[in-house]
Every structure is written in structure tokens, then in C-alpha cells.
Amino acid sequence: MTGNVDRPGQFFNDDITVPPAERGERPAHGIRRPLDREERDIKDMLLRTSSLVGVAIANTVEAFETHDAAKARGVIEGDAAINALTATAIEEVITTIATQAPVARDLRFLLTLYDVAVELERIGDSVANVAKRARDTAPEPSLSANVEVPAMGRLAIELLADVMRALVDSDVELARRTALRDDEMDVMYHRAVDRLAALSKLDPGNVDRANLLQLAAHYLERVGDRVTNIAEDVVFLSTGLREDLN
DSSP states (O other), X not given: OOTTOOOTTBSOSSOOSSOGGGGTXXXXXXXXXXXXXXXXXXHHHHHHHHHHHXXXXXXXXXXXXXXXXXXXXXXXXXXXXXXHHHHHHHHHXXXXXXHHXXXXXHHHHHHHHHHHHHHHHHHHHHHHHHHHHHHHHTTSOOOGGGGHHHHHHHHHHHHHHHHHHHHHHTOHHHHHHHHHTHHHHHHHXXXXXXXXXXXXXXXXXXXXXXXHHHXXXXXXXXXXXXHHHHHHHHHHHHHSBOOOOO
């Protein structure tokens, strides 16, 4: 998008593809430099958060596959660190907007970081809920449909890594491709629901485990939706347009 072209639905008429500090802009009256530094610090905080979330998903997948209740409990307890990081990032965004009065490119960048922080916090909560089901099913034998939940978890790791890479690189096409892959998550979720329903009908003794696994699959499906929301934030950051990628 060129710098001065207005389009329907556009919020800003100037382009942004990287944080201001990385665009080489010079400080203006002593304000630009601290604003750039604050933006960079918030972005780095969110990258650390996404890394913690990715590890949490991987550990949850392993807990399901190995029936490791202790590992699942570690994920549940570790959600507090994710919540703390996202809360700090959100507070820093609000403080920066209040004290620096950013406009145009900077305001869009900070609003995007705010939205990403909120989505990462919610993804972390979903992962903790999946881990609770891994903890609860750990003492029980596996159902044949168990395999769907770890597969959904692995896909969630890929989607989260890709969308955060799109954020760092301001890669709109990668963001769109990542959002499209949420369809894969939906297919896996519906397949899991169908298989679990069939197993419950086959043997009433499967019902409790099937319900727990269906909840786990539901929370992972929500992770895919949250990743799509972040992908939309990346498009907004780079273009100034709100694009529905669902």
C-alpha cells in the first residue's frame, strides 16, 4: 500500500511494516526514542509469551500421550507466568498510549500489540484447560480417539509459531495462509467429536473419558480461532485494514 492512498475501511493512510525503531526514524523533541524503545520492549515481551505458550502446548501433548499427570500439572501451574507476562504487556501498552500520545503508525502498532497480548493470554488459558483434561485422563486407558487431541496440539504449535513469525516480519500473506489452516483444526475437531460420540455409544464405560477428551479438543479448536484473530491483527498492522479471515 502506498503512503497517501485512502481505501474503504482504512483507518490510517500511512504504511507500517516494522516497529518505528527499526524504520530508522530519528527522535523528535526527545519523545521518539523512548517510544521506540517501549514498543520494542512490549513486542519482545509478547514473543517471550508466545514461546512459553508453545512449550505449554508441547508439554500438554506429551502429557496426553504418556499419561503424565505431573507434566500436565506443570502446564496448569505455569499458566500463571503467561498471565503475568500478558498483563504486564497490556499495562505497558496502556501506559505508553497515555504518556506518549502516539498517532498514526505508532498508535496502530500499539493497538495491535494490545490485541495480540489479549489473544495470547486466552490461548494460554485454553492450553491450561487442555492440560487439566490430560491430568484427569492420565490414570485411565487411552481411547482410540485420544490420537486426535495430540494431533490438534501439534497443529496448534505450528499455527502459533507461524502467526508470530508473520507478526515479526509483518508478513500479510503468511498471516492469511496461517488463518486458512484453521480449517484443518476445525476438521480435526469435528472428526474427534464424531469418533468420541461413537465410542460412547459403543460402551457406556467410555462416556466420562470421551467427555474429557471432547472438552480438550474444544479448547484446542479455540486456539485455532485465537490464532486467526492474531492473523487479522497482523493484516491490520501492515495495511490499516480490518480483514475478516474466518
